[in-house]
Amino acid sequence: METDSTTQKHLTANELYLIDAYWRAANYLSVGQLYLRDNPLMRMPLRFEHVKSQQLGHWGTSPGQNFIYAHLNRVIKAFDLNMIYLSGPGHGGPAVVANTYLEGTYSEVYPAITQDETGLKKLFCQFSFPGGISSHASPQTPGSIHEGGELGYSLSHAFGAVFDNPDLIAACVIGDGEAETGPLATAWHSNKFLNPATDGAVLPILHLNGYKISNPTVLARISHNELDQLLRGYGWTPYYVTGNEPNLMHEAMATALDEAINHLQQCQFAARHEGDTTRPRWPVIVLTSPKGWTGPKKVDGKPNEGTFRAHQIPITISATSPPEHLTQLENWLRSYKPDELFDEHGRLVPELAAQAPRGNRRMGANPVANGGLLLRDLHMPDFTDFGIGVPAPGSVLASDTQVVGQFLAKIISDNQSPRNFRVFGPDETLSNRLEAVFGVTNRQWMADERENDQFLASSGSVMEMLSEHQCEGWLEGYLLTGRHGLFNSYEAFIHIVDSMFNQHAKWLKTSMELPWRRKIASLNYFLTSTVWRQDHNGFTHQDPGFIDHVINKKASIVRVYLPPDANCLLSVMDHCLRSRHYVNVIVAGKHPAPQWLTIDAARRHCTEGIGIWAWAGTDDGAEPDVVMACCGDVPTLETLAAVSILREHLPDVKIRVVNVVDLLKLERNTAHPHGLSDADYDALFTKTKPVIFAFHGYPWLVHRLTYNRANNSNMHVRGYQEEGTITTAFDMTVLNELDRFHLVIDVLDRLPQLGNRGAYLKQSLKDKLVDHHYYITRHGKDMPEILDWQWKS
Known part of the structure; x- marks a missing residue:
């Protein structure tokens, strides 16, 4: 749906001035974060020492996000909306930090970043600076639930936020680079799972600024008709805002947002009050604006605004950069007219501060974006x-x-x-x-x-x-x-x-x-x-x-x-x-x-996370000859089956069975809060006896967790060895040498004192492995003695 600013006026002249000035203020703060460490309000001519020695961050997405945020503030106030903001484009931190600072939330969360010239200087200095904050919307950013360091997940996060939150709108800005990722492309289908009667709403804002780091973006290079068909095919109703002239764009965006919010609320009203069970075709806004909008048009004679060169730092300032770069940066900063935006103390002038919503209606202060504030305990049955x-x-x-x-x-x-x-x-x-x-x-x-x-x-x-x-x-x-x-x-x-x-x-x-x-x-x-x-x-x-x-x-x-x-x-x-x-x-x-423990025994065992199963072993409190350890359901079964073989054929061998539920018990208590002390670990596994450990996963993980323990040299781990195929359940363990026969052979190899008794048992187990392979290849199932095996005390 196209907006037509020539036939609809959603902004008065004063509203247009104020929203544009607010946008300029956010743009100024975004540039300041990228470049400045001093002279935050440009009260003196810009000098080299006012600029950070390293300029790190991303400008290209910031002006578009600042534009969106300013307009979302307007509709929050106009419609009294409960709204959060998700910044999907990569490294949009300057914009989100700038806007949460302008609305006052940032200074409330971080009182040292005051609403004055001193606070502005700190705000600028901390950005992409050692000991400071990162260049994307991180957990440090008020109002954020979306980590912007990796692309693709903003829209699915937005839908997760509004499930069972009927009053919430998640405004999700999607970068056109992010839109190329598989997760984001699939997330458009989330509208097939959103119930307008019981859930909130997601308002996607697809921001087409044309470029990634150095490549054009796909959705910005297809025809309007193709893009429109794509979004409508996904089940959305698109509203388009396109251009680069600020006044026209403000009017177009105001029109589109008003229509989108009305559309969204009509969908909810129909479901909640009229019993309409039809799946809505929810609104989506498509904003097309130049990359690096309002930034330098050219740098070093090459086009910048509207090109991939605006993606990160448009103008580099260093001891070796051309002197005119500093002048160009100064002109860029002054183009936002900071003296009109901030008073003599460095505070945002009152008429602009009034553009932001109040209290928890501010997107940076919305408690939904700090979910622990709202978290209620589950009602848990026994x-x-x-x-x-x-x-x-x-x-x-x-x-x-x-x-x-x-x-x-x-x-x-x-x-x-x-x-x-x-x-x-x-x-x-x-x-x-x-x-x-x-x-x-x-x-x-x-x-x-x-x-x-x-x-x-x-x-x-x-x-x-x-x-x-x-x-x-x-x-x-x-x-x-x-x-x-x-x-x-x-x-x-x-x-x-x-x-x-x-x-x-x-x-x-x-x-x-x-x-x-x-x-x-x-x-x-x-x-x-x-x-x-x-x-x-x-x-x-x-x-x-x-x-x-x-x-x-x-x-x-x-x-x-x-x-x-x-x-x-x-x-x-x-x-x-x-x-x-x-x-x-x-x-x-x-x-x-097989089920091993009663519910009370299971409760105790899991609370401890690891323990000796005295009922399975034969050491009876004495020093064992071997420790049979297991972690996982199948390894536990195979270990107990191996123990039963040893108990039958070598009843004088003292066996200790240790079962692990909490894998990180194997680490030292100095490395993990669940880890065992050396004394407790040695009490279970001994300092000198062989340990045959049957593990659910890759064997080297157990070696990694126990590498510095006293008995590590005696630790022998069986687990998955990347051997598998379509076969029987027991054969999977045989292929990876986790089966009961291999486990018993491992014990025999480490107890040479067994002499001929061990040799004859070992031979019989090797014979069993041959019989096993012969049987499954002819019958397609495991041998009866495997399928029918039961533990006998």
Whole structure:
């Protein structure tokens, strides 16, 4: 929809002057942050020593974002909107910081950055400066829930923010470079999941300024008709604002925003008061403006404004740069007429300060963007009520995820009014055997429905889209605005969001250092369909390496849990959903498997995170001959099966069984808050005895966590060795030498005192491995002794 400023006047002459002056003030502050360390109001001629020795940051996106922010301020006041701002373009920090300073929020959060000349100098000096702030909208930026260091996630974050926030509008500025990323391109489809009756609204503002660092952008180089068809094909109604003459652009933007807000509110009114269940075609604004708008037209004889050269620092100032650069920078700064914008003390003049909304209506002060302020505890049922009976270790088979699904269903039903908890996943909630949740809720879905569809409704607590990026982005937006959630996924494909996890972990780490940021609910990953039970999908679905990636992050942020059975999974899930400001990774299987601990024993074991299973071992409090350690459900099964072989054939060997639920217990307590002291670690693993460690993931992760322990030289780890195919479940362990037979052979190799007894047992186990291969290649299933094996005390 085109705006026509010649037939509609949404701004009076005075309003036009004031909004333009406010925009000039934000532009001036943006340039000042890039360049100045002194003379912040240009009260004296600009000298070389007034300029930072290194100019770092990005100018190109800033004037367009300043323009948008000024106009959003106007509609917030005109319509009394509850709105937050997401800065999607890369390194838009100068604009967001400038605007939160102008509205007063920045000085309230950081009292040293005062609303005067001294404060302006500090504001300028700190930007992209050692000990200062970064060049993008980071956690230090008031009003931000979106880390601008990596592109692609702004729109999914915006939608996550407005789910179950019916009064909220998330204004999301999307850079045309960012629009080329896969996650952003997919995020346009989020409108098929937004319920206008119960959710808020997202107002995307696609900012076309034509260039990335040095390349043109795709959406700026296709025809207007093609772009229009693209957006309408995604299900949006576009409003266009195009040009470079400020007065005309202000009028056009005011018109477009007024029409878009009216459109948006009409969609909500129809759904909330007229019972209209039609999926809205929500508004999107397309702003086309020059890159580096209002900046220098040319630098060194080459065009700058409107070209890729405006992307970062248009004019370099150094001891070797041409002298005219300093003059050109001075002229650029003075073109904004700072003497008209700031009074003699350096404060924004009152009539311009009045352009910003007041109190929490300011986008930088909106409490939704500091979600910990709004966070309410979940209503949590007693997880022990969902435990399964285990009369004796291994006597019961159950699917761990099916059991925890009943617990999650109760959490969903207990947190519906208002909804405070959602489950996110890429079309895998049923596959991961969490079907119990569909007894109390549905998948939220606003697109067409057909007769044989299942569990679809306009409102539901399960969000599924076959894009890990969207699920992660929605969940992050949901958490950052003060709610709770869970991401369930196949283990191998959670790698798709490796980089998104990185950014969120960095956000949590940085925000912990800011006293004004409040803790939010933890980001909880529930990984199942694991490496060891992908016998029908094969090698492509076999990768347990996400936990390696997670453990690279700060110890204050990350936690990794591998519960061995359903009751332990219940205890771990309860703990993680109650926690704050962590990234928790839970890895558990979905296939029926032996259950080892009663619910009370599981509660104790998981609280401790690691422990000796005395019922499985034979050391009986004495010094063991060997320690059999295990971490993960399949490694636990294979370890106990190996122990049963040793107990039968070598009853005099003293075996200690140690099970690990909390993986980071293996680290030193000086490296991780969950880590064991050397004394406690040695009490479990001994200082001198061989340790055969069966691990769910890549073996070297255990070596990395225990490398400096006293008994490290005796630590032998079995885990995934990047061997896999479509095969039987047990054969997956054989291929990677994690199976019970290889584990027993590992023990025999480290107990030479067994002599011939060990040699004969070893030979029989090698024979078993030959028999195993022969059997599966002829029958397509594991040997009966594997399928029917049970633990016997």
